[in-house]
Amino acid sequence: MTDAVTETVARTDRERAVCERVDAAQIVAVTTALVEAPSVNPGGTEGEAVAVLRAAAERVGATVEVREVAPGRPNLVATLPGGDGPGVMFLGHSDVVPPGPGWTDDPFAARVSDGRIVGRGSTDMKGGLAAIVAAMDALRGENLSGPVQLVCTVDEEEHGIGVRDLVGGPDAYPLHPGGYAGCVVAEPTAMETVIACRGASYIEIEIRGRAAHSGRPADGRNAIDAATKVIDIIRADHDAMQADLDPLLGAGTWNVGTITGGQGISAVAPNCSIGIDRRLMPDEDADAIAENLRAEVRRHGIDSDGIEVDIAVTMSMPGFRTAPDHPFVRAAVDAVTAVGAHTSIGGWTAACDGGFVSRDLGVDCIVLGPGDITGQAHQPDESVAVDDLVTAARAYAVLALRLLG
Template identity: 45%
Template sequence: MTDAAARDACARRALDLVDEATIVADASSLILAASENPGGTELVAVRVLEAIASRLGARTRRTMAAPDRPNLSIRFGPEPTRERPGVLMLGHSDVVPAGSGWSADPFNPRVEGGWLTGRGAVDMKGGIAAALQAMGAVSAVCPELPLELLVTADEEDLATGIQAHLAADDEDPHRYLACIVAEPTDLAVVVACRGAANLEVEVAGRAAHAGRPEDGASAITTAAHVAAWIADDHRRMREGASGLLGSATWSVGRIEGGHGTSIVPDRCTLLVDRRLMPDETGADALAQLDAGIAHVLDDESRQAAPGAACCTARTRLLMEMPGFETDPTHPLVTSAVGALAAEGVAAPVEAWTAACEGGFVARHHGCPTIILGPGDITGQAHQPDERVLVSHLSTAARAYTRMLVGLQHEPAH
């Protein structure tokens, strides 16, 4: 039998094992395991994942990112090596807080009119359930293929899970030939994703009576000048936007400071979002911000009266999530498009405006990475009555099945 014939036979037999009702049941079990972040509640979802993995015949390994916050590796087939690399699928067990506005209990999953509703249905317990169904089906008929699903903790906040996992990784980093992130893309094939850096600016001034503000140094005024510099630099970057990802961006998400109306504020804090291009790091963004703040402080110093107090500022990098970009002609991308086409889905090849943990994998393992998953991240995730089409879950599982088989029968490249 030729490689192509073996691949097609494996795929056909695996597709026969993909069961929509089981995907919905597994996704529902994961939704019931309320794992809101913050709260360190991922353990309850990991226990459910371990039960599903055991049913499918997979091996599991927990590693702790923090107390009661485990990452979980689920492996099928032989261990991946440089000589026989595997396919890595990536997900996260935490969900954003349910919040208010739900029409029913957010952690009581329900299926109505072809939709599965519950917190995490889209982001991303539905995608994890679809991935596990595909991996179990492929492994059942082609047990020689090395497959892994990594489910991280704390993705929705500081990405401590993926960072702890990679820091402790003592295996050959080149053991994967591809990574598929099962985040919701509305079944589009996302080949490029900007990273993200969360930055903090602490401005220190001098308090004074508001009747003589010149005796003090207003931290809020200086912070406002920093925010104006950020807005100007954002416009500059957007004017030079090109390609799938466009450009990096700045956004001030929060400003807090001062003590009262009649006091010149001696402190003010800015929280800043910086979206990173794939070749940028959080340290790069921090250095750029530091240079901008130095420019602002120099301007204020030149304009101040002789002997007047001036503000100072400190910056911190709170979180970094790297971006990635995969060549749209890479076999990983063409495999994804072809798998979806076989399921009757004309999948566009796109860039993502959000960030995900795929950039960590692409950087550490040096493997091509895409994002492909059921549900719409902008229209359905992080909202009351979060829901995903059951048909999306099934289509995603079947597409993953075709890809997991096809990628490991591709000629070396």
Template identity: 45%
Template sequence: MTVTSSERTLLDSIDAQEIVSLTTSLIDAGGENPGDTEEATAKVLAEHCRALGFDVRTVEVAPGRPNVFVSIGSAERPGVLFVGHSDVVPAGTGWTTDPFSAVVRDGRIVGRGACDMKGGLAAVVAAMAAVHRAGLADEHPMTLACLVDEEDTGLGIRAFVAESEQRNYTCCVVAEPTDLVTIVGCRGAANIEVEVRGRSAHAGQPRNGANAISAAARIIGIIEGSQAELDANPDPDLGPATWNVGTIAGGTGTSMVADRCVLAVDRRLLPGESAAGVVGDLRSRIESAELTGSGIDVDITISMEMPGFLTSVNHGLVTTAVQSVIDARFIPNGRSAGSTPAPNGRFAGSTPAEFTDIWTASCDGGFVAQQMGIDTVVLGPGEIENQAHRPDESLAVQQLTDSARAYALIATRIAALPGL
């Protein structure tokens, strides 16, 4: 796609220092989760966007935990939805700086949440500001949904997709860290708890009891058998669904038959799968193995579910996102986009797949795609595998600027696509 003179002006209006300033302010506001502390981050974002003249709405999902919605342009026209989150994982130990006092060094911003995902939020706001200043907002509306609790149980996204009154959106870009590679799909995830209750007895006469740990071990075997079936039937794009037994806890003493054992299990979901369906299948397998009865009972509960999604690499949103990243990164710098290396180091070919990937992580985008019916990609600054959730988490300033430019191009180009 040829970059027009008006697009060049739009790109040139994006100020890296403004993005850095907002990113550092958002980092300094904290927001560790678990901890229910997103309110300060939400306040910084809301006040900054109000000062820019944007429409800002806050919705308290739980006490002190507000979702923030920032919009520009007419609510009568469909626009691009950008999704992010205000919470960060706990700082932990091993930092060489104060994790909640951001510093800029060697062209990178260092602080908890720089990569995941305070930088992404700031880049979206910068793109919105550029579109707003250029007088293009009414023609190309944009909304940022900054949601709470993404790192834990998803309270924010669940409240958002359940809202009865929504703006009309053409598509969704989740601004999570992807190293500026367009992510077209990811598996969903479910946290499942399997509680096995048995009957205690003296270890000298174990047959007088019913050992919950032994029954739980057999359930683990059932899960492993299910995994073998999943491995044999992978999704052609996302690979197989997976099980992982993360923790096991049970028993009260060596000389006692265990009367309780609990398994905490992760189940990655393919698009179209539900946690309820997975649990139903597991219950059927346990019943078929005749594990229950004779003093053994099993309860299975779902503590968290996040759906997956998959968007075709040939979809207009994907091709637009890919080209916008290329133009944002290389055209303004005077380079040719004809044989430019893709953001992940691969070289451009003749298909969008050269610039796209599948995620092993999960994100709020699955809710948007599944429950709102909106085509979705994940695209943002930062490297999730090498920077997110680590001590001295950091993000390159240049990627912040490139992301803001790409977001502005996506927002202004998407309306021209047929069917969107």
């Protein structure tokens, strides 16, 4: 992270009043209710959590629409009304990863301990959703020039079917026709202002050879041997990319996550499958990367002499980059410091739904949210500090007020 900001920006009486209306008890109640509505992915069970979020948003005066992307998997758009001018979008997701082992208590029985809400999804990212709702509540009655919208998608942790539906048919959603000043992805960044985010893709490779007795390996064509040559190409490309690092995002990366093959030790392997994670820089395209890999396979003669190699992109989500001097970025930085918190401008090597909103809807994005993605998210006894949720809600409210007030 760079460009550290520590000074507190003076607030107006109106901003102080909005901050005072942020209710910590409300945030705890909504976060707890969301955690206790398990929405584990895979599983396709986000419906109960979205119902909790819908009720919470309606209680604070938002109009809410849901659209079922798949059975039991609804996207949600909650709108706090404003004028016809550009609005502010807050983006989140309702699904959580499986709890896994190592919990000291029921991961879906939320509890407050030492000022922290403990439970699966508290940090990633049900606490962030609750903070957005609290900010919308604090903004009620303000004469805003545009709407404040909470967009909550399903399946962010797996294949992104929720955000793909959102950007694939935006007319099916009550998105604001006046556009948006920007989008805040409320993923946990410890309130750092993330202006650049890598994308992600899955590339699966199927290699077919020919079985033979291991006593005469020359009679066969070994798919595992061919796979090692493909991996060598991948490793060399990974190493080359690390020699030219972006100051915010580093570089793209390859990771071979799975490999299976062969039919037995005493036979030449007739098949091999490789599953690869390829992290994307904001200007990279997964299909183009896969085509380049195919060309390298051909150039090295791997796809010949009885060996066939099929390469397919099975998942891709884009990254994004927003200029550090963009008015939305500066407004977000100032809003965080205005509520007495520290922030800095930086990048994120993880991926999120914001890349789709930036690329396909043309809305400039940042990632800014409460909680620690590296220290808490996807881990046993996941937790988030109540004070951090309150800070986030106040910062969100001040940001919206400054842009729309």
